Amino acid sequence: xxxxxxxxxxxxxxxxxxxxxxxxxxxxxxxxxxxxxxxxxxxxxxxxxxxxxxxxxxxxxxxxxxxxxxxxxxxxxxxxxxxxxxxxxxxxxxxxxxxxxxxxxxxxxxxxxx
Numbered sequence: 001x002x003x004x005x006x007x008x009x010x011x012x013x014x015x016x017x018x019x020x021x022x023x024x025x026x027x028x029x030x031x032x033x034x035x036x037x038x039x040x041x042x043x044x045x046x047x048x049x050x051x052x053x054x055x056x057x058x059x060x061x062x063x064x065x066x067x068x069x070x071x072x073x074x075x076x077x078x079x080x081x082x083x084x085x086x087x088x089x090x091x092x093x094x095x096x097x098x099x100x101x102x103x104x105x106x107x108x109x110x111x112x113x114x
Contacts, residue, residue, distance in 0.1 A: 010036035023088025070097035
């Protein structure tokens with residue numbers, strides 16, 4: 001049940017980011033849900049491999065390189081989705097991944113208070 005809520009929250013965040021950034025295109029709610037599931041899959045299976053491969057850089061940057069890894073997984077999601085989800089460039093993917101991380105931090109802090 002928690003995974004479904006996470007997928008729904010990510011879909012809403014992706015829709016909000018598509019409305020905020022001009023260089024992010026999302027064709028609709030269905031595409032947001034598919035992108036959210038795909039992003040969840042990439043975060044589960046690909047992200048740990050990327051973290052392991054870039055561990056020295058991550059340690060040297062005190063963990064800030066993890067935002068770059070999040071942007072890479074978001075860009076991979078857009079690439080796999082094709083024309084229904086597009087991101088204008090890596091900088092946009094980085095800012096979008098920062099926003100997603102920030103919103104997830106806020107949501108988790110509110111959820112833990114209850």
